[in-house]
Amino acid sequence: MSVNVSSDQSYQPYHCVAAPIGMGGSSPTPPATAPVVPTQNTAASQSGAAQPHIDDLRHRIETATTRVRDTTPLAQSFTNFVTINLVANAQLASGGTAAMSFLPDDVIDTAAIAGSTYINVGTLLPFFKDALTQIAHRFHEMKHPWVLDPVAAGIGATRTAILTGFKAAPPTIVRGNASEIIALADMWNLNTNTVIGGANTTEPSTRPAGVEAVDDVDSAQNAAVQLARYLRDHNGLGHAAVAVSGATDLVTDGDTVYRLPGGSAMMTKITGAGCSLGGVTATYLAVTDPLTAAVGASALYNRASEQAERVSHGPGSFQTAFLDALWSTSAQTVAQSTITASAA
Ligand SMILES: Nc1ncnc2c1ncn2[C@@H]1O[C@H](COP(=O)(O)OP(=O)(O)O)[C@@H](O)[C@H]1O
Numbered sequence: 500m501s502v503n504v505s506s507d508q509s510y511q512p513y514h515c516v517a518a519p520i521g522m523g524g525s526s527p528t529p530p531a532t533a534p535v536v537p538t539q540n541t542a543a544s545q546s547g548a549a550q551p552h553i554d555d556l557r558h559r560i561e562t563a564t565t566r567v568r569d570t571t572p573l574a575q576s577f578t579n580f581v582t583i584n585l586v587a588n589a590q591l592a593s594g595g596t597a598a599m600s601f602l603p604d605d606v607i608d609t610a611a612i613a614g615s616t617y618i619n620v621g622t623l624l625p626f627f628k629d630a631l632t633q634i635a636h637r638f639h640e641m642k643h644p645w646v647l648d649p650v651a652a653g654i655g656a657t658r659t660a661i662l663t664g665f666k667a668a669p670p671t672i673v674r675g676n677a678s679e680i681i682a683l684a685d686m687w688n689l690n691t692n693t694v695i696g697g698a699n700t701t702e703p704s705t706r707p708a709g710v711e712a713v714d715d716v717d718s719a720q721n722a723a724v725q726l727a728r729y730l731r732d733h734n735g736l737g738h739a740a741v742a743v744s745g746a747t748d749l750v751t752d753g754d755t756v757y758r759l760p761g762g763s764a765m766m767t768k769i770t771g772a773g774c775s776l777g778g779v780t781a782t783y784l785a786v787t788d789p790l791t792a793a794v795g796a797s798a799l800y801n802r803a804s805e806q807a808e809r810v811s812h813g814p815g816s817f818q819t820a821f822l823d824a825l826w827s828t829s830a831q832t833v834a835q836s837t838i839t840a841s842a843a
């Protein structure tokens with residue numbers, strides 16, 4: 500059974516007048532929310548059963564997007580050196596604030612004042628293996644919510660040791676591209692029955708993919724569902740989400756699979772689109788539940804990247820326009836994104 504809820508919202512540009520921010524001064528005036536622009540393509544036909552739960556999710560997305568902008572939540576990041584600046588800037592443009600840290604005592608002390616933490620394994624140093632194991636187990640004891648981006652899962656003994664080690668103290672949310680999600684589920688020996696390359700192969704995926712996906716989002720669905728169920732049952736919080744990014748994003752809590760079409764393919768031409776989505780997912784997780792955080796951040800990214808594509812002329816201006824659109828896309832536009840739900 501699937502429910503196709505479709506309502507494209509045209510973008511309403513805003514000229515935000517940010518209040519001057521002194522050191523420790525008040526945060527800028529968050530953008531006003533857009534008037535809901537009636538469009539000819541409003542809600543498609545939907546079965547009655549699923550509509551209330553989609554409406555509730557939309558309400559939680561709008562509330563979370565507004566709360567991020569109103570409360571400037573801190574999401575700490577232990578992330579790679581390639582995209583660390585975009586992660587921080589995307590968190591701030593979305594309404595949150597950032598703190599980047601690597602030494603365990605610093606990370607654990609910062610976690611005590613942060614709403615969540617983001618861990619991304621894109622670039623590694625030798626001490627990361629012990630540090631990240633220590634951090635994950637401390638987060639588990641603290642019941643501290645955190646997001647994992649398993650960048651380049653499957654490549655290198657150190658990265659594999661780190662990702663394998665997270666199974667014993669797993670995150671609240673995992674966000675990755677299709678190949679990373681498949682590789683992580685395989686690495687954790689979850690029963691995913693992943694079929695690569697369609698019906699003509701039955702071998703589970705064992706190939707590392709680098710930082711880019713070599714699998715399509717749908718081939719990662721079973722892996723994402725099994726991973727979400729494992730996280731929910733073992734992270735000590737009782738709820739979880741897995742987000743698989745791509746041309747149509749997929750998010751699951753282990754019971755329902757949500758699909759979010761749209762966004763701009765230009766996102767594949769800037770490094771850090773996925774990494775920064777993980778960071779903004781952590782920003783949302785600081786104020787809401789894992790499913791709402793994963794769906795809301797993905798929807799924000801899709802609406803903002805569409806706007807950026809409309810006003811840019813190449814990767815450089817696209818990235819700048821994307822940050823602007825993270826700031827000014829209204830909470831209502833995010834909440835009214837097209838979302839399709841089906842049973843896991
Ligand atoms: N073909 C596409 N069309 C639209 N959006 C895309 C496409 N590919 C990726 N994206 C978007 O780019 C962002 C990063 O996704 P992805 O490139 O899959 O992550 P990663 O950079 O970790 O591989 C997500 O918001 C995703 O929705």
Ligand SMILES: Cc1ncsc1CCOP(=O)(O)O
Binds near residue numbers: 771
């Ligand atoms: C290129 C690269 N190398 C190690 S991490 C990294 C950035 C990956 O960023 P994203 O996953 O957002 O494409």
Ligand SMILES: [Mg+2]
Binds near residue numbers: 676
């Ligand atoms: Mg990535």
